[in-house]
Amino acid sequence: QRIIEIRDGRIVDDRATGRAAAADGSATALPQRGRGSGWQAMRDRFAEAFRMALRAMNAHRMRTFLTMLGIIIGIASVVSVVALGTGARQAILSNISSLGTNTIEIYPGSGFGDLHSARVETLTPGDSVALAGQPFVDSATPGVATTGTALHGNRSASVQVQGVSEQYFRVHGLKLGEGAFFGPAAVGGYQQVVVIDANTRARFFAAADNPIGQTLLLGNVPVRVMGVVKKDAGAAGDASLLRVWLPYTTTMTRMLGQSHVSSITVRVSDAISMEAAERAIGRLLARRHGSTDFYMSNNAQIRQSIEQTTGILTMMISSIAAIALVVGGIGVMNIMLVSVTERTREIGVRMAVGARRSDILQQFLIESVLVCLLGGMLGIGVALALGAGLELANVGFSLVFSASSILAAFACSSLIGVGFGFLPARRAAQLDPVEALVR
Structure with a gap:
């Protein structure tokens, strides 16, 4: 056994x-597995x-x-x-990039969240002209913004109105889809012309219609459509937002009745760093205003934040x-x-x-x-x-x-x-x- x-x-x-025990256990021992079968x-x-x-x-x-x-x-x-x-x-980063490359935004006040910034009225179109003349600046544009109701035929909608200079479209890298952008003559002549985005075009005009030359009523101001910006060619924000651009002179005098601007956007030349450009802009505006009643931000800072x-x-x-x-x-x-x-x-x-x-x-x-x-x-x-x-x-x-x-x-x-x-x-x-x- x-x-x-x-x-x-x-x-x-x-x-x-x-x-019945076997004398030699090795004769009945179970076979061992070879190493190769491991x-x-x-x-x-x-x-x-x-x-x-x-x-x-x-x-x-x-x-x-x-x-x-x-x-x-x-x-x-x-x-x-x-x-x-x-x-x-x-x-969000795509929308920030659409604001333009190498751009610096200048706003009145001491910084983001300044409750008294609306009372600061020292930024003027003259500041934008002075900045545009600097050797390190590619282009500069003042900006004023408001909202209003646009009317065309029996269609109406709320739109974001931005008063800008002819340099705005270059600063922000906007591409033209139809018509043309307005130029210095429109800005200097206070012309009632407007460039609309693709969302506004779709809201007021059929796909087969030609919006160029058509008239929109912005509040009480009739404006003639000059151009249409390509879809997603720089319109930051919600896809349903309607945006229109007028000469800032027209917006300031005929719609807002003010002489100051809400912001200035500067596009810096590629040959200079953003930090050096900010220091130079700060010195120039501080001399013009007599104090530092403004603050600046650039896309790199916003992107990082x-x-x-x-x-x-x-x-x-x-x-x-x-x-x-x-x-x-x-x-x-x-x-x-x-x-x-x-x-x-x-x-x-x-x-x-x-x-x-x-x-x-x-x-x-x-x-x-x-x-x-x-x-x-x-x-x-x-x-x-x-x-x-x-x-x-x-x-x-x-x-x-x-x-x-x-x-x-x-x-x-x-x-x-x-x-x-x-x-x-x-x-x-x-x-x-x-x-x-x-x-």
Whole structure:
């Protein structure tokens, strides 16, 4: 009689009892595997564990799906929030870029948020002319802004009116779609002419109509349409915003009745740095005004500020959304613990016939990772579907997905599966086969 004791997949005792015992144990010993078959055996064990995990998931499909649901919601939330932050940042930076390259904006007051800036009336068209004459300035334009109601035929709409010089279109890099921009003669002659954007054209004129030469009534001032700016060729802001540009002289005298301007935009030559240009502009205006009653900002500063702000907001919201991932991971761990309890006898049988503790650990870890990976894939699909839906709905913003965020979502799903599945898998691997069989 021969007694062989196997523990954790290895023979730990091989003894003979009674007269039938073999004199030479080597004659009946189990064959040892060769070294060359080690990798093959590892692959076989992994494949078997993978198949068993799939069978276990298929046997409890509803429970598996409900377990995935937390991962689906968490991954979809995080991926969508990151994509929303990326899309918002790109849209804002695109709008800032449309304001022109190498530009400096000059405003009255001591800075952003100055409650008394509306009372400062020292910026004048003469300041713009003086700045335009500087060797480091490519072009400069004064600006005044107001809102009003535009009327054409039986159609009316609220529009944003901007009084500018002929240099404005060069400063901001606007492209002409139809007609022409107004020139110095229109500014100097206080002419009642207007350049409209593509949104205004679509609002007041049919696609087949020629708007050039048509008359719009802005408040009580009739103006003749000279040109149409190409769509998205520099109109920052909401896509539904209607914008029109008049000579600043016309806007100041016929619509606002004022002699000062709201801002001056300076386009700096490429040969000089923005910092040096700001210092020179500051000295010039301080001499003209007798004090520093203005402040300046440039696109680089605004861009940097917006990138920092959107980055912080995206990180904060992503952290909140990541809580859903943690909750989903806890749900996975809970269900896996229940599964270990339900399958205690199965684990005992496997260990009794030679399964190693590492095989049991591997089986339950694979099952946990599979649940999380499938949940992650479905979560990414939900996020992509949400982005496509927003794109079709044309809500004014879009979700911008990146390969890095999707790969990070897959990695996060795998880590959640390993992290939250390890405790149940370890508990299953540490079960005593004898106790497991009698439960």
